[in-house]
Amino acid sequence: MGIGDRHQKKDVEAALKRAEAAGLKVTHDKNRHRWGWVICCPCNELHRVHCTPQNPGNEAKKIDGFIKDHRGCA
Numbered sequence: 001m002g003i004g005d006r007h008q009k010k011d012v013e014a015a016l017k018r019a020e021a022a023g024l025k026v027t028h029d030k031n032r033h034r035w036g037w038v039i040c041c042p043c044n045e046l047h048r049v050h051c052t053p054q055n056p057g058n059e060a061k062k063i064d065g066f067i068k069d070h071r072g073c074a
């Protein structure tokens with residue numbers, strides 16, 4: 001991710017960093033309540049990331065779940 005692509009919620013930003021470290025692609029395409037996507041390139045699955053999640057901890061957990069589910073894809 002480039003400068004300016006950081007998520008405003010630090011828990012979510014940390015999870016996005018873990019996703020990148022795990023080899024997933026993170027894109028920021030801000031559209032209404034959406035911040036962007038975490039993408040697993042080998043299987044083409046997308047996980048939507050919200051801009052202003054009600055519960056950042058839960059949003060981060062969902063990203064971690066996606067990472068776990070797709071760790072074996074690459």
Ligand SMILES: [Zn+2]
Binds near residue numbers: 040042043044045073
């Ligand atoms: Zn996958």
